[in-house]
Amino acid sequence: MSKKSTPEQTAESRRTRRIGPAQLLGQFVLYGLYGLVIAVFSQWPAYQPLAADQAQIKVSVARLGQPVGECRRLTDEELAKLPPNMRDPVQCPRERSPLTMEVDVDGHRVLDRVAQPGGLSKDGASAIYERLTVPAGEQHIHVRFNDDVRPGAKTWEREAVINLAPGQVLVIDFDAEKGGILFE
DSSP: OOOOOOHHHHHHHHHHOOOOHHHHHHHHHHHHHHHHHHHHHHHSSOOOSSOTTEEEEEEEEEEOOOBSSOOEEOOHHHHHHSOGGGOOSEEOOOOBOOEEEEEEETTEEEEEEEEOOOSTTSOSOEEEEEEEEEESEEEEEEEEEEOOOSTTOOOEEEEEEEEEOTTOEEEEEEEGGGTEEEEO
C-alpha cells in the first residue's frame, strides 16, 4: 500500500526542503548569463537616432480648438419650450475647430498638417505630433498655427533663425498664455 500525502504534509515538505550546492550554482550561472545578455544588448548595437550632421525638430501640440460658431442668447420663448433642467440662457456649439499648423524650414514647407478634433461630436482635443529631421546648422524657421475656423480669426505666426547643433532637438509647441508659438 502506498501512502498518500495530505496537502499539509506536502506543504511542510516544500518548506523544509533545502537547496543543494548544485542548484545554487545552477541559479548563479543562469542569472549571470541573463545579466550578461542584458549588459551586452544595452551597449550593442550602438543606437544613433540621428546622423552626425543632423538635428531634429519636434512639433508637439495638443489642445482644444476654438468653438466653430459664436454663442447665442436664447429668447424667452425658446427657453420656455425647453425642460427646466435644460434652460441655459446661452447656447454654444459643441464642435471645435481643427488645428492647422504649417512649418517652413529655409523656405521649404516641411509640415502642413490639419488635426481634426476628437470625440463623436467633434468636441475633443486635437493633437499634432511630428518629428522632422533637418541638417544641423543655421535654420530659418517659420511657423503658422490656427485653432479657429471662424472668419477673421487670428493666425499665430513665429519666425526665427536658430542654430541647431548636431543631435540637438528643437521642440515647437503652442501656449496662448505664454505668447503663442514656443521654440524650446
